[in-house]
Amino acid sequence: MKVMIIxxxxxxxxxxxxxxxxGHQVVVLDRNQHxxxxxxxxxxxxxxxxxxLLDEFVRPTLGKKTDLLFAITDKDNINLTIAQRVxxxxxxxxxxxxxxDSILAGLYKELGLETVCPTDLVxxxxxxxx
Amino acid sequence: xxxxxxxxxKVGYHLGRLxxxxxxxxxxxxxDRAKVNLLSLDFHEAIMEGDGSTVEVLREAxxxxxxxxxxxxxxxxxxxxxxxxxxxxxxxxxxxxxxxxPRNEELFTGLGVDASVSGTKxxxxxxEEQVKAGDMMxxxxxxxxxxxxxxxxxxxxxxxxxxxxxxxxxxxxxxxFIAVIRGEEVIIPYGDTEFQPEDKVIALVxxxxxxxxxxxx
Numbered sequence: 001m002k003v004m005i006i007x008x009x010x011x012x013x014x015x016x017x018x019x020x021x022x023g024h025q026v027v028v029l030d031r032n033q034h035x036x037x038x039x040x041x042x043x044x045x046x047x048x049x050x051x052x053l054l055d056e057f058v059r060p061t062l063g064k065k066t067d068l069l070f071a072i073t074d075k076d077n078i079n080l081t082i083a084q085r086v087x088x089x090x091x092x093x094x095x096x097x098x099x100x101d102s103i104l105a106g107l108y109k110e111l112g113l114e115t116v117c118p119t120d121l122v123x124x125x126x127x128x129x130x
Numbered sequence: 131x132x133x134x135x136x137x138x139x140k141v142g143y144h145l146g147r148l149x150x151x152x153x154x155x156x157x158x159x160x161x162d163r164a165k166v167n168l169l170s171l172d173f174h175e176a177i178m179e180g181d182g183s184t185v186e187v188l189r190e191a192x193x194x195x196x197x198x199x200x201x202x203x204x205x206x207x208x209x210x211x212x213x214x215x216x217x218x219x220x221x222x223x224x225x226x227x228x229x230x231x232p233r234n235e236e237l238f239t240g241l242g243v244d245a246s247v248s249g250t251k252x253x254x255x256x257x258e259e260q261v262k263a264g265d266m267m268x269x270x271x272x273x274x275x276x277x278x279x280x281x282x283x284x285x286x287x288x289x290x291x292x293x294x295x296x297x298x299x300x301x302x303x304x305x306x307f308i309a310v311i312r313g314e315e316v317i318i319p320y321g322d323t324e325f326q327p328e329d330k331v332i333a334l335v336x337x338x339x340x341x342x343x344x345x346x347x
Contacts, residue, residue, distance in 0.1 A: 053207065055233070077183055081207035084241055103185045104211070107218050 002066045004029065006052035006082055007073035011098065011118075013038035015070065020045050027061045052082050055089060062090040071097040076104055083113055134159065134196045134223070136182030136212050137203030138169055141228060145202060146173065157191050183211040185219055196223040206234045213243040270332070277337050280308070283347050287327045291347060297321035302342035305335040 001024045005012050008030035017040045020026045026045030030036065033049045050057030052073065062069070069092055071079035076099045083097035096114045099105040105117035131154050135142045138160035146156050158173055159182035160166050166179040180187035182201070193199060199216045201209035206229060213225035229235045229248040238246045271280040285292055291299060296307065296319055310317040311330035317323060325331070335343050 054231075075207070077205070077207040077211040081210050084210075085237055088237060088240065101184060104215070107185070107215055111214075111218070 001025070001068060002064075003027070004058070004061050004066055004069045006030075006058075006069070006071050007079075008035040008038060008047075009072065009074055010038070012070070012072040015072070016045060017043055029057060029061075053078065053085065055085075058086060058090070062086060062092065066090070066092055068092070068094045068096070071095070076101050080104070080108055080113070087113075131155070131197040132157075132192070132195060133198045133200065134182075134188075134191050134193060135200045135202055136209075137201065137228075138162075138165055138177065139202070139204055142200075142202040143169065145200065146176070150176070157196075159187060159191055183208045183215070185215055188212070188216060188220065193220045193223060196220070199223045199225050201225070201227045203228070204230055206230050206238075210234075210238060210241065210243065213238070214241060217242045278334065279337060279340065280332065280334055281340070281343075283331045283333070283344075285325060285327055285329045285331060285347065289325070289327070289347055291325045292327050292329075293324065295322055295324045299346075302335075302339045302346060304339035305333055305343045308332045308334055 003024050004027045005016050006029045008028050016026050016028045020043050029048040029052050031051050036047050071082040079097040083095045087095050099115045099117055100119050102117050102119045105115040108115050133149055133154050134157045135146050136159045138158045146158050150156050156176050158177040161181050163179055169177050201212040209227040213227050216225050225244045227238050227243045227246045229246045232248045232250045235246050235248050270282050307319045309332040310319050
């Protein structure tokens with residue numbers, strides 16, 4: 001699979017490493033070059049320094065067939081905007097946005113966007129420990 | 131009307147004040163506590179601290195009874211989310227978004243924003259309109275609280291007055307030519323002065339005659 005990951009933070013970097021190890025074609029974008037230090041030495045995918053909200057930085061990747069895009073920056077609104085932008089402007093099979101605010105995550109799911117809410121996952125996990 | 135403005139930067143602040151003087155009920159929502167404290171001297175109860183792109187804060191601001199929500203921050207992604215959740219959760223208010231990157235305008239309207247305003251596009255439209263009019267009238271000096279202006283116009287080749295003498299022209303009442311600048315030369319115009327393309331014409335004009343003079347040139 002060809003996968004684009006926007007945001008190379010704690011989650012994005014690990015996801016990138018794993019997908020790369022599993023043999024997928026991975027492209028990681030972050031606006032900060034320094035963020036790529038989190039990628040493993042063996043990481044063989046592509047690194048792009050740029051703004052995921054702007055077409056010029058994502059078009060070189062998404063202009064060609066891409067299976068999946070993850071929007072995983074630390075800002076909910078940026079992830080939601082990126083996800084909606086790329087869904088409109090490019091042909092992609094799936095787009096997943098990480099949204100920390102659980103109300104927002106629910107609302108955009110109703111709008112038909114695929115969201116993952118870390119807050120909900122943590123709460124679920126904590127409740128299971130009771 | 132009850133109008134909620136998200137973002138108390140320059141745009142939000144001045145918009146809020148303007149709407150209040152027009153008698154509207156206004157609520158400004160601002161993330162930055164220092165800004166809220168500073169502006170509360172001016173806005174009193176009409177400003178609150180919070181992230182206006184969350185349902186909780188919008189609910190607290192009374193969005194369910196608002197007529198309009200204006201998302202006026204400098205971040206397009208925040209403005210988009212504010213407008214979208216307003217539509218999804220509170221239904222009633224019209225949503226207006228400030229668009230900072232003009233390329234987002236089409237995206238916004240496709241995603242449930244009722245109206246978007248792009249500063250860049252507005253200024254560009256005004257410039258285009260001026261250029262289309264054939265000449266740009268540049269105000270040099272405003273006198274008597276704006277009633278009278280001294281303006282500068284560079285004559286285009288297509289101008290109606292090129293190759294004509296002043297004595298053959300009927301100037302709109304309330305306007306007079308003060309000087310014609312041709313290259314390095316300054317001409318104090320009289321009846322026999324003939325206009326040429328690229329002449330810079332300086333005129334004194336009453337505000338009420340400005341349009342007529344613009345059309346003539």
